[in-house]
Amino acid sequence: MSEIIPIGPYHPLQEEPEFFKLHVEGERVTKLDIEIGYNHRGIEKLAESKSWDQVVFLVERICGICSTSHPAASVNAMEDAAGINAPERAQFIRMIVCELERIHSHLLWxxxxxxxxxxxxxWMWSWKYREIVCDVLEKISGNRQSYAMFKAGGVRRDILDEDIPWIRSSVDKLIPALDLFKGAVMDDPVIHARTKGIGILTEEMAKAYCVVGPTARASNVAIDVRRDDPYFLYDQVDFDVIVLGGGDVFDKAAVRILEMYESVKIIKQSLDLMKPGIVDLHIKEIPPGEGIGRAEAPRGEVYxxxxxxxxxxxARYKVRAPSYVNIFSNEVACIGQQVADAALVLAAVDPCYCCTERLIVVDNDTNKTREIKGNALIQLSHQRTEEIKKSLGIS
Amino acid sequence: MNPILFSIGLPVVLGCLCWMVSGRNRWLRESLTIAGSLALFVIGIRFFISIPAPVLWGQVTLFSLDALGSMMLLACGFFGFLIALYSIPVMRDAEMRSAYYSAFLWTLGAAFGVILSNHLLLLLFFWGMLAVTLYMLILCGKSQTASESARKALIIVGGSDGILLLGIFCIYALTSTFEMHLIRLPLDGGLAILGFVCLGIAAFAKAGAIPFHTWIPDMASSAPVPGTALMPASLDKLLGIYLLMRMATRLFILTPVFNTALLILGTVTILAAVMRALVQHDLKRLLAYHAVSQVGYMIVGIGTGNPIGFAGALFHMLNNTIYKTGLFLAGGAVESQAGTSDLDKLGGIGRLMPWTFVTFLVSAFAISGVPPMNGFVSKWIIYQGLFEMNRSGNSLWIIWLAAAMFGSGLTLASFMKLTHAIFLGTPGRDIQPGRVKEIGLLARIPMIVLAVLSIGFGIFAYGGPMRHLILPSIGEVDYPGIWSPGYATLMVLLGLVAGLLIYGIGRSNQNLREQDSFIGGEKLPVENRVTGTGFYETIQSLPGLRFFYRKAETRSFDIYVQGSRLVAAITRVLRKSHTGVLTFYLVWAIAGLVLLLVWLMGR
Amino acid sequence: MNLKMKALTKSPWVYHLSTGSCNNCDIEILDCLTPRFDLERFGIQLVGSPRHADALLVTGNMTLKSMPRALEVYNQMPKPGVVIAIGTCSLGHGIFDGSYICPKTVDEVLPVDIYIPGCPPKPEAIIAGVAKLLNKLAGK
Amino acid sequence: MESLTLKYFGYFIGIGCILTPLAGMLASWVDRKVTARVQWRVGPPLLQPFWDFVKLLGKETVVPRGSARTVFLMAPLLGFSAVALVSTILWSTIVHPETGFVGDLIVVLYLLMIPSMAVILGGFASKNPIASLGASREMKLILGYELPFILACLVAVIHTEGSIRLGEIIIYQNPETYGPVGAKLSGILAIIVCVMVVQAKLTCVPFDIPEAETEIMSGPFVEYSGPPLAVYKLTRMMMLITLPVFLVILFLGGMHFQGWAILWSILKVLLFLVLVTLIRNTNPRVRIDQAVRFFWGPMTVIAVAAVILALTGN
Amino acid sequence: MKWPDIEKKIKEKFGKQILKWAEHNERRIYADIPLPLLKEFVQFLLGPLKGRFIIASGVDTPRGVIEILYHFDFYQLPQVFSLRVMVDKKNPKVESLAGVSKAIEWIEREIHELLGIEFTGHPDMRHLILPDDWPEGNYPLRRDQ
Known part of the structure; x- marks a missing residue:
């Protein structure tokens, strides 16, 4: 008789609500039921009022961790539909932001x-070093997360030339930290015992479930949109796609750690290659037609x-986030694992439920437009807080 | 009439009466049983207070009683009476009540006979009678497997009777007497050792020590619970250990080799049986394996070969009988109320059967050796015996000590699982408040009495049971250490009070609120529950143990199954000659005739 | 102020409840525990069960599917306990205003004690908010 | 006799129920502070454990519906009183090594199992699958560490010529005569085993499997709130000081309170405490079968080796 | 295998049945196919051509049909190949592809609950992201909602 161990929806393992029903016998998992939808914000009625520019803000809030991958794919899609290319400097800035985000996301994971x-x-150590990345991003964009940098046709802010040396030195500081983790994680015998051979996703299964990103690359499926379908100017920089063959939790971790080195490499090359120039084309409209944008988020391909x-x-906007396919692959990776391992396997794909349940559809049929820009929103919230504070009597 | 003969004859006669009472007259049969067992209990008390004169037949002492025996009689009478009380409500619906009550009374009579016998052949007679009544008791079970397990028990226990006979004749060959009080054999010759081993096998088979334990779990799962509580849990333990005690203290003079052998067997019994118990899915089988495991402690105690160890073994025997019977009774109560003993289907009964739960919990603590229960004290005295070995320069004591202590950890583990699977945890589908309720008062009394005894024997161990029950048969012993259970208990209570004070500061009874359990904010459907049977699968699949568990599953350690396999193999060889061709038989017959002729001519 | 409230302000254990957020706020909450901000200085600990919690940190829109569960979790938190709404979405709906799946805001479902705005609020803002909450409790 | 009784109760109240909890809070603070420093954080203030405890006392108690309420509420108290008793025995032995009864070592070993058992009972009683899972893991963990723990403790017994009285063990380890057991090779091996076992008894990483917060949401404690949780936390804190003291008695010759010896004694306890904390912070959690295998494999082998070495006098 | 080879093979096999072949640019190719051909086509793409399913997206058009686009790529190649089928809004039934690739299972559930398209033969048609008590017949992505 199998017992059910629930993981979620509110579980310390995941920051977001998600419900995994682990059917177990003793400590062994025999079946996994995934129930999602707690985070589904299905935004269409609201999003009917979003203009092309606002869509970028909106997709930024699909997910906080990969908060620039969605805008990246989004501007790719719009530029594909419009048949234009953003200025070169803007492309490099986009790449820098994307790669910084990748580092931040991998460290976070x-x-x-x-x-x-x-x-x-x-945890503490890697988040300590993550702060460096956050600082750089804050310097570039003005925010630690949700940078609001991208728009169709360019970026909103330029990187100031006087900041570049500081950025460069900050990024350099990451290398020793990465070395530290490489040593601490990849050579630790206990971590080996916990992660090697655990939750193996074979190459066949990885292909059957069409997984993407580090999850796929740890299973010997060499896909990386940056190389396969170069967007921005990834074809002008030199980097490796890390592919490992084990498919277990350890390899998934190792892929991510090694990828951070590549990201640092890309950032430094981009800083070197960046030439002065305009950063925004100020596109007025998107002509009728379809556009497809892809970007390699830290978790895999965003579509x-x-x-x-x-x-x-x-008229229609469709998002496929990487976790959407990756989480589903847990269905096979968890079977036969112990409960303790299953939790780890679930986490190892770096699931991002916000992404999974996004469903952002933008439609222009109704005209219930409410023009609230990001800043106005914040102001509104500030006002509201003030009111509440007043009502509670706090100054 | 001689009181000794009366005490043996009475239950036998009453048993026959029971047998004759017509099937519908339930009331009469039950009163006969109660009266008989009560009478035996009273006789036990009387014999304990004043030991009766031996029964002589010419110069031969047939029956006699000493301090050890009188303690045993008291215990037998006591448990017999309690289980008789318990049987009334539990056996009400059983099909073969008449046979059950007769067998019950005959069992008591035979047990008295064994203890009272001074003559080895009489002992053998009663010993064999017990095997027969055991067979009857098992057959009273409703279960399909009853006849199979009854046969198994009869073959193992009855077979050990044959071996006992052999042993008795070995002794007779050496001493030319059957009277136990005259025998004191040194273990120096082959025949003496053979006799010792034979008697030992008989005692082991009766007490259910490894490797002759396999009939107990099978019996437990098919026989009626009071029967299991009566035979393997209490009387058989008492008698087996009684015989072993007799052997170790009276009949033979042990040498260190045999002590070590006993210690090895004892520790193996403790560990192997408890390991099997860990992974059982059936309440009664699990308890039965513990019944086996606990014997190991007594054998270890006897194996120490010093008075403290003996005292510990005896005391543990007594305590074990108390809590083990308590556990079986509680388990039986659960089974009779919930209708199943499958751990997968039980759960959450603690709220519905609070008395049973509490008595079970007390007994479970006792068997796991949690201070200040009685199980701890007697184990503690056995450990003292092991330390005593150390003083006499034997450094192997560490192994026995570690194994015995580890065994009690394992016991705790399996009882935690049991407590969870039966009384705590989520109720099974059939466990509903209306359908399952507390068992009747008549069955509850024995359980409560036993639980109280478990605590009482633990707290007042030295002043009470040790001084009055055990030591008279051992003689004064010098404990190296005295654990003062009284103080400790008071302090534990004080700690509880202090904890309650902490609750009081927090005023937790006023701030009590009931809420659904937190399972990640989601509500689980009823059928999704943790039953607790799979808990120890991790243990089962450990590399070293997996082999043994697999072997145990296929019954490779079951002497009965292996024996029958051997017999089957032999007959298979013989069967090969059964070709069905007439000439073959002719050839065999002629060859046999020729051999017979040769043999006859050779004489 | 009685000892009970003082103790509460000295050691608020928080339980993190995401009701449909975009992760940003959740990350920043975790960030508060890490070396740069180290909320443990104030005795704040992140706990795994609402039974241990003194404060619920609610982030995100209240989606339909989360709503009953969030209420359930709130009920399971032993009182006295507070609810802290973090991030623009949980204050109103933020950018997700008008979505068919978020009919109510957090404070229409749970009794929110304090609001910390921002998208996401910086860790400093969260700490400041919590500190204000503690002051508020201390003043009770 | 009367005065003796009174003395014991005085000890019990004074030491078991007041001093040890306070010392435990201090130890818990040390633990958390060291943890924080290892993680480049500042860490909690000195009174933090105290405030945590007081706060929990002031909270309401939520009882899960359908649970065995009495067991649920009484289980924490059982663990508390067992630790209080153990700590009373240990401290009174330290203060007066000549008192105590023969075999108190065994009693202590048995009593030390009770707090874990209380946790298990409480977890089972809370009618929560997660708590049940945690409790069963705790039980398996006990199974795992019990054997090497007994063997390692026996090393000290062998060295002190088979004395199973804690007081005698302390006296025997007088630096002028025999010296601490921990200075011998077998003693060092036994200490290694014991430190790992203490780690498991305290359910610290890498053996915090029963209450792994990120897997099973603090396991057996998942349903506990308010005062019962406070008592559990207090029991844990008391264990945090009691177990190091126990090891100090067994292997480092106990504690002395004359002059500078106080400092030395405190250092000895701190040594174990910090060791436990450091191990906790430099290891990930293992799996339950790995833990059991670890204890039944290498740890038992080391413990047996220590016993053999001790028997040969090393 | 490069894209021209793939294109050739597709056209060899289905050339006549493809309703419309549009190349937005060299990396983005769209093909309209009749609904009954869908399963065979996808099996061909994922099987012999070693393609990778990315996602499917449904659009409710004002023309009274629901378009479903199935997006594929071919691992290391930059091309994205999108298959477009039209589903009649009055009888929204499509043969389920869940048996062809596991990855299609979830998205079909999603399209089912958001656009109200019936996927015949799907093993598990529960709600994926909407609550279980979501009103029947309310499909958020339909234009009339």
């Missing part, structure tokens, strides 16, 4: 993975599809 297996020191009917609003 590494820390959380450490937390999941009770190794809080790794956006947009349909324009020539108006200021997209």
């Amino acid at each position: 590494l820390g959380l993975a450490g937390h999941f297996i009770g190794y809080n020191t790794v 956006h599809y947009c349909l324009s009917d020539g108006s200021n609003f997209p």
Whole structure:
């Protein structure tokens, strides 16, 4: 008789609500039921009012961790539909932001993975170094997360030339930290015992479930949109696609750690190659037609599809986030594992439920437009907070 | 009439009466049983207070009683009475009640006979009678497997009777007497050792020590619970250990080799049986394996070969009988109320059967050796015996000590699982408040009495049971250490009070609120529950143990199954000659005739 | 102020409840525990069960599917306990206003004690908010 | 006799129920502070454990519906009183090594199992699959570490010529005569085993499997709140000081309170405490079968080796 | 295998049945196919051509048909190949492809609940992201909602 161990929806393993029903016998998992939808914000009625520019803001809030991959894919899709290319400097800035985000995301995952297996020191240390990345991003964009940098046709802010040396030195500081983790994680015998041979996703299964990103690359499926379908100017920089063959949790971690080195490499090359120039084409409209944008998020390929009917609003907007396919692959990777391992396997794909349940569809049929820009929103919230504070009597 | 003969004859006669009472007259049969067992209990008390004169037949002492025996009689009478009380409500629906009550009374009579016998052949007679009544008791079970397990028990226990006979004749060959009080054999010759081993096998088979334990779990799962509580849990333990005690203290003079052998067998019994118990899915089988495991402690105690160890073994025997019977009774109560003993289907009964739960919990703590219960004290005295070995320069004591302590950890583990699977945890589908309720008062009394005894024997061990029950048969012993259970208990209570004070500061009873359990914010459907049977699968699949568990599953350690396999193999060889061709038989017959002729001519 | 409230302000254990957020706020909450900000200085600990919690940190829109569960979790938190709404989405709906799946805001479902705005609020803002909450409790 | 009784109760109340909890809070603070420093954080203030405890006392108690309420509420108290008793025995032995009864070592070993058992009972009683899972893991962990722990403790017994009285063990380890057991090779091996076992008894990483927060949401404690949780936390804190003291008695010759010896004694306890904390912070959690295998494999081998070495006098 | 080879093979096999072949640019290719051909086509793409399913997206058009686009790529190649089928809004039934690739299972559930398309033969047609008590017949992505 099998018992059910629920993981979620509110579970310390995941920051977001998600419900995994682990059917177990003793400690062994025999079946996994995935129930999602707690985070589904299905935004269409609201999104009907979003203009092309606002869509970028909107997709940024699909997910906080990969908060620039969705805009990246989004601007790719719009530029594909419009048949234009952003200025070169803007492309490099986009690449820098994307790669910084990749580092931040991988460090974040590494820390959380450490937390999941009770190794809080790794958590603390990796998040300590993540702060460096956040600082750089804050310098570039003005925010630690949700940078609001991208728009169709360019970027919103230029990187100031006087900041570049500081950025460069900050990024350099990451290398010793990465070396530290490489040593601490990849050589630790206990981590080996916990992660090697655990939750193996074979190459066949990886292909059957069409997984993407590090999850696929750890299973010997060499896909990386940056190389296969170069967007921005990834074809002008030199980097390796890390592919390992084990498919277990350890390889998934190793792929991510090694990828961070490549990201640092890309950032430094981009900083070198960047020439002064304009950063925005100020596109006025998107012509009717379809556009497909892809970007390699930290978790894998982000896929956006947009349909324009020539108006200021997209007629259809479709997002496929990497976790959408990766989480589903847990269905096989968890079977036969112990409960303790299953939790780790679930975490190892770096699931991002926000992404999975995005469903952002932008439609222009109704005209319930409410023009609230990002800043106005924040102001509104500030006002509201003030009111509440007043009502509560706090100054 | 001589009181000794009366005490043996009475239950036998009453048993026959029971047998004759017509099937519908339930009431009369039950009163006969109660009266008989109560009478035996009273006789036990009387014999304990004043030991009766031996029964002589010419110069031969047929029956006699000493301090050890009188303690045993008291215990037998006591448990017999309690289980008789318990049987009334539990056996009400059983099909073969008449046979059960007769067998019950005959069992008691035979047990008295064994203890009272001074003559080895009489002992053998009663010993064999017990095997027969055991067979009857098992057959009273409703289960399909009853006849199979009854046969198994009869073959193992009855077979050991044959071996006992052999042993008795070995002894007779050496000493030319059957009277036990005259025998004191040194273990120096082959025949003496053979006799010792034979008697030992008989005692082991009765007490259910490894490797002769396999009939107990099978019996437990098919026989009626009171029967299991009566035979393997209490009387058989008492008698087996009684015989072993007799052997170690009276009949033979042990040498260190045999002590070590006993210690090895004892520790193996403790560990192997408890390991099997860990992974059982059936309540009664699990308890039965513990019944086996606990014997190991007594054998270890006897194996120490010093008075403290003996005292510990005896005391543990007594305590074990108390809590083990308590456990079987509680388990039986659960089974009779819930209708199943499958751990997968039980759960959450603690709220529905609070008395049973509490008595079970007390007994479970006792068997796991949690201070200050009685199980701890007697184990503790056995450990003292092991330390005593150390003083006499034997450094192997560490192994026995570690194994015995580890065994009690394992016991705790399996009882935690059991407690969870039966009383705590989520209720099974059939466990509903209306359908399952507390068992009747008559069955509850024995359980409560036993639970109280478990605590009482633990707290007042030295002043009470040790001084009055055990030591008279051992003689004064010098404990190296005295664990003062009284103080410790008081302090534990004080700690509880202090904890309650902490609750009081937090005023937790006023701030009590009931809420559904937190399972990640999701509500689980009823059928999704943790039953607790799979808990120890991890243990089962450990590389070293996997082999043994697999072997145990295929019954490779079951002496009965292996024996019958051997017999089957032999007959298979013989069967090969059964070709069905007439000439073959002719050839065999002629060859046999020729051989016979040769043999006859050779004489 | 009684000892009970003082103790509460000295050691608020928080339980993190995401009701449909985009992760940003959640990350920043975790960030508060890490070396740069180290909320443990104030005795704040992240706990795994709402039974241990003194404060619920609610982030994100209240989606339909989360709503009953969030209420359930709130009920399971032993009182006295507070609810802290973090991020623009949980204050109103933020950019997700008008979505068919988020009919109610967080404070229409749970009794929110304090609101920390931002998309996402910086860790400093969260700490400041929590500190204000503690002051508020201390003033109770 | 009367005065003796009173004395014991005085000890019990004073030491078991007041001093040890306070010392435990201090130890818990040391643990958390060291952890924080290892993680480049500042860490909690000195009174933090105290405030945590007081706060939990002031909270309401939520009882899960359908649970065995009495067991649920009484289980924490059982663990508390067992630790209080153990700590009373240990401290009174330290103060007066000549008192105590023969065999108190065994009693202590048995009593030390009770707090874990209380956790298990409480977890089982809370009618929560997660708590049940945690409790069963705790039980398996006990199974795992019990054997090497007993063997390692016996090393000290062998060295002190088979004395199973803690007081005698302390006296025997007087530096002028025999010296601490921990200075011998077998003693060092036994200490290694014991430190790992203490780690498991305290359910610290790498053996925090029963209450792995990120897997099973603090396991057996998942349903506990308010005062019962406070008592559990207090028991844990008391264990955090009691177990190192126990090891100090067994292997480092106990503690002395004359002059500078106080400092030395405190250092000895701190040594074990910090060791436990450091191990906790430099290892990930293992799996339950790995833990059991670890204890039944290498740890038992080391413990047996220590016993053999001790028997040969090393 | 490069894209021209793939294109040739597709056209060899299905050339006549493809309703429309559009190349937005060299990396983005769209093909309209009749609905009954869908399963065979996808099997061909994922099998012999070693393609990779990315996602499917449904669009409710004002013309009264629902378009479903199935997007594929071919591992290391930059091309994205999108198959377009038209489903009648009055009888929204499509043969399920869940048996062809596991990866299609979820998205079909999603399209089912958001656009109200019936996938015949799907093993598990529960709600994926909407609550279980979501009103029947309310499909958020339909234009009339």
